[in-house]
Amino acid sequence: MDTMTSMTTAGRQNVLREDLPLPLCVLRDGALERNVARFQRYTESSGVLLCPHAKTAMSPALFGRQLAAGCWGLTFATCAQLQVARRHGVPRVFYANQLVGAADIRYVCGELRRDPGFDFYCLVDSVPGVELLAARVADADPGRPLSVLVEGGLAGGRCGVRDVETAVDVAQAVRAAGPRLALAGVEGFEGLAQSRDASRREADVRQFLGFMTRIAQTLDERGLFGALGTGPVLLSAGGSAFYDLVIEALKAVRLSQPHQVIVRSGCYLTQDWGLYARLLADLHQRTGSADPALEPALEVWAQVLSVPEPGMVILSAGRRDFGQEAGNPVALTHVRRGTAERRPLRGAGWQMTAVSDQHAHMTVPAGHGAEVGDLVALGPSHPCTTFDKWRVVQLVDDDYNIIEAIPTYF
Amino acid sequence: MDTMTSMTTAGRQNVLREDLPLPLCVLRDGALERNVARFQRYTESSGVLLCPHAKTAMSPALFGRQLAAGCWGLTFATCAQLQVARRHGVPRVFYANQLVGAADIRYVCGELRRDPGFDFYCLVDSVPGVELLAARVADADPGRPLSVLVEGGLAGGRCGVRDVETAVDVAQAVRAAGPRLALAGVEGFEGLAQSRDASRREADVRQFLGFMTRIAQTLDERGLFGALGTGPVLLSAGGSAFYDLVIEALKAVRLSQPHQVIVRSGCYLTQDWGLYARLLADLHQRTGSADPALEPALEVWAQVLSVPEPGMVILSAGRRDFGQEAGNPVALTHVRRGTAERRPLRGAGWQMTAVSDQHAHMTVPAGHGAEVGDLVALGPSHPCTTFDKWRVVQLVDDDYNIIEAIPTYF
Numbered sequence: 001m002d003t004m005t006s007m008t009t010a011g012r013q014n015v016l017r018e019d020l021p022l023p024l025c026v027l028r029d030g031a032l033e034r035n036v037a038r039f040q041r042y043t044e045s046s047g048v049l050l051c052p053h054a055k056t057a058m059s060p061a062l063f064g065r066q067l068a069a070g071c072w073g074l075t076f077a078t079c080a081q082l083q084v085a086r087r088h089g090v091p092r093v094f095y096a097n098q099l100v101g102a103a104d105i106r107y108v109c110g111e112l113r114r115d116p117g118f119d120f121y122c123l124v125d126s127v128p129g130v131e132l133l134a135a136r137v138a139d140a141d142p143g144r145p146l147s148v149l150v151e152g153g154l155a156g157g158r159c160g161v162r163d164v165e166t167a168v169d170v171a172q173a174v175r176a177a178g179p180r181l182a183l184a185g186v187e188g189f190e191g192l193a194q195s196r197d198a199s200r201r202e203a204d205v206r207q208f209l210g211f212m213t214r215i216a217q218t219l220d221e222r223g224l225f226g227a228l229g230t231g232p233v234l235l236s237a238g239g240s241a242f243y244d245l246v247i248e249a250l251k252a253v254r255l256s257q258p259h260q261v262i263v264r265s266g267c268y269l270t271q272d273w274g275l276y277a278r279l280l281a282d283l284h285q286r287t288g289s290a291d292p293a294l295e296p297a298l299e300v301w302a303q304v305l306s307v308p309e310p311g312m313v314i315l316s317a318g319r320r321d322f323g324q325e326a327g328n329p330v331a332l333t334h335v336r337r338g339t340a341e342r343r344p345l346r347g348a349g350w351q352m353t354a355v356s357d358q359h360a361h362m363t364v365p366a367g368h369g370a371e372v373g374d375l376v377a378l379g380p381s382h383p384c385t386t387f388d389k390w391r392v393v394q395l396v397d398d399d400y401n402i403i404e405a406i407p408t409y410f
Numbered sequence: 411m412d413t414m415t416s417m418t419t420a421g422r423q424n425v426l427r428e429d430l431p432l433p434l435c436v437l438r439d440g441a442l443e444r445n446v447a448r449f450q451r452y453t454e455s456s457g458v459l460l461c462p463h464a465k466t467a468m469s470p471a472l473f474g475r476q477l478a479a480g481c482w483g484l485t486f487a488t489c490a491q492l493q494v495a496r497r498h499g500v501p502r503v504f505y506a507n508q509l510v511g512a513a514d515i516r517y518v519c520g521e522l523r524r525d526p527g528f529d530f531y532c533l534v535d536s537v538p539g540v541e542l543l544a545a546r547v548a549d550a551d552p553g554r555p556l557s558v559l560v561e562g563g564l565a566g567g568r569c570g571v572r573d574v575e576t577a578v579d580v581a582q583a584v585r586a587a588g589p590r591l592a593l594a595g596v597e598g599f600e601g602l603a604q605s606r607d608a609s610r611r612e613a614d615v616r617q618f619l620g621f622m623t624r625i626a627q628t629l630d631e632r633g634l635f636g637a638l639g640t641g642p643v644l645l646s647a648g649g650s651a652f653y654d655l656v657i658e659a660l661k662a663v664r665l666s667q668p669h670q671v672i673v674r675s676g677c678y679l680t681q682d683w684g685l686y687a688r689l690l691a692d693l694h695q696r697t698g699s700a701d702p703a704l705e706p707a708l709e710v711w712a713q714v715l716s717v718p719e720p721g722m723v724i725l726s727a728g729r730r731d732f733g734q735e736a737g738n739p740v741a742l743t744h745v746r747r748g749t750a751e752r753r754p755l756r757g758a759g760w761q762m763t764a765v766s767d768q769h770a771h772m773t774v775p776a777g778h779g780a781e782v783g784d785l786v787a788l789g790p791s792h793p794c795t796t797f798d799k800w801r802v803v804q805l806v807d808d809d810y811n812i813i814e815a816i817p818t819y820f
Binding site: 019023077078083097100102126129132159162192303306307308319325356357384385388389391 | 717768
């Protein structure tokens with residue numbers, strides 16, 4: 001067995017040795033494993049349920065790690081994503097979206113009918129939407145009520161009711177649609193505040209969570225949640241930016257019946273080198289704690305194709321290989337072709353100044369030391385829009401030996 | 411047979427009838443077919459070879475249509491793309507990139523050795539790059555010389571030599587690497603000028619084509635191209651923006667031996683509703699002709715999920731479903747749920763003002779008429795970054811019946 005194991009290790013393909021064509025999207029196993037364990041522990045010790053948004057990586061191998069670590073369920077946002085989840089046996093899905101399409105509703109109802117163990121929740125935000133959903137559920141006959149949460153929205157934001165009165169109307173429409181639909185709770189996505197002015201963000205998030213609280217309390221007072229005995233009222237919010245505020249505000253809600261808080265952060269899995277790195281630093285500062293400690297696990301490895309001018313290096317990865325909408329990736333590491341020596345590039349003055357489909361244009365300082373054929377690791381600024389560029393992500397150990405090729409299903 | 415055909419048509423899934431979950435990426439068969447035929451005819455009547463960049467759609471079904479229409483070969487830009495092409499039997503590949511990686515070169519040489527009918531061309535732009543390529547080709551032993559073109563580059567641009575002297579050095583290095591490498595011609599990508607100021611673009615492109623001409627003439631004078639009898643010298647440029655200028659300039663080059671011009675436009679296949687629509691209009695104005703007549707063939711169909719505020723409609727497609735780097739898609743068509751009536755939206759004041767991963771936020775005028783569950787077609791502003799969001803594109807007839815699900819291989 002020892003011999004076989006060491007043979008397997010010795011036989012592994014290695015990124016730095018150029019065993020595979022570059023660019024490659026690489027997931028560092030150690031960091032990933034630590035992030036999964038630490039975030040699970042963080043939510044458990046906070047007394048909330050974790051239902052991570054799995055659209056980030058859309059990788060059943062990673063669904064499995066999150067479920068094995070003990071998360072309550074997984075979150076998805078489209079029917080195509082849900083179909084992947086169900087094909088890979090995910091038992092509980094929080095569908096953090098309005099469920100509207102005829103084919104989508106047929107699919108969900110078919111799954112509910114087929115599998116008594118399938119637990120599913122989706123959102124509603126208007127009376128016409130509830131009526132359409134109820135009619136389509138009646139046609140598709142799932143054999144049990146479909147659980148819905150009223151979505152609270154941010155003014156100028158996305159879906160979701162903008163006032164408590166509309167939330168009551170929607171909840172009453174759900175009640176009127178019984179036994180097709182059952183009201184399970186209240187949902188919101190405070191993360192939309194992320195795009196706003198930094199000085200207003202925290203106040204906006206707190207205000208939004210206050211709005212969700214008022215919805216929940218009003219629906220509770222009106223007796224619009226399911227009867228006692230159908231499980232706790234669910235209050236769910238939480239992207240990857242403000243989950244500390246979500247946990248604090250939604251746990252403090254007082255209702256006439258028990259409630260459970262569900263956070264849906266997805267980016268903790270891999271973090272990043274830009275957007276979520278900054279947001280985690282903000283969170284640590286807000287809470288005065290280093291918990292949860294999360295590490296960036298995702299890298300894109302590319303090759304130097306050309307050094308066509310002084311101060312310019314052209315790499316073999318571009319907008320088809322990493323996301324840019326939260327900023328270009330940062331240069332992490334330089335490896336001289338034919339060696340495994342890693343030279344850190346952070347703070348070395350390398351900057352990605354332009355990007356085309358398959359190339360990154362780096363502005364580099366004099367004495368940059370890069371030659372044609374050298375390898376460069378890039379750190380993406382947003383995991384979601386980097387994962388979705390890849391059908392296979394390479395899980396690697398600390399020496400960049402490939403442990404496993406992990407398929408994605410975008 | 412007639413019965414069977416009509417049964418098949420009657421049994422076809424339809425986008426407007428919501429037979430499949432939305433969003434869907436839709437390719438209009440009629441427009442596609444006309445574009446393929448018209449662009450092929452345009453290049454033939456211009457006396458140049460067409461080797462379309464196939465990274466746009468990365469769809470073997472579309473490779474097949476282009477090859478069947480008579481194109482000379484297909485262009486790719488990464489080893490992963492090349493592997494898809496070869497697995498699907500593409501016989502001639504113009505690799506419009508530097509070929510650098512160890513695994514990439516092993517793969518290309520293996521294919522050259524395995525298949526005597528495989529015709530392959532790639533680019534070189536530096537003496538160290540040529541030396542690395544020659545050493546790696548020697549190790550991998552393709553059994554015949556690897557054909558390379560010297561890449562001319564634009565100052566401040568991407569790969570490619572910046573002056574004629576370097577081009578000569580590179581060509582001499584290729585000669586010195588014989589019989590591993592053979593110099594087949596000169597390449598450049600004038601399309602980089604596209605991002606520049608509109609008033610300078612045409613002059614920049616002409617200047618760049620002049621630079622390519624001087625490289626070709628100098629290498630010809632120095633006797634650095636392959637001996638007569640090894641085929642014409644190849645001069646290749648041409649993205650999808652300035653192929654008229656490329657054809658004019660490169661056909662006019664005079665060398666001591668015959669030459670062939672190869673254009674590599676890829677976006678003619680589907681055009682778009684933004685970037686390439688404008689560039690085609692510029693081209694028609696420049697040439698004073700309506701040739702080639704090309705139509706947008708690509709659409710993304712989404713559903714109204716919510717009308718949460720007056721003047722705001724939220725659709726079920728976002729940055730995971732279409733490209734944005736050349737501008738957000740435009741709203742094309744509105745279909746009332748449950749009907750097949752198409753209402754044109756161009757000029758109706760619908761604007762995509764924000765986008766998240768799975769949602770488009772539309773600002774719409776009063777009386778917009780959209781209700782939850784309605785369908786909306788979006789016209790992408792750039793085909794490349796829309797195709798790459800999809801693993802399957804739906805080929806549809808004029809009534810949006812699905813003819814075929816076309817897989818992509820990004």
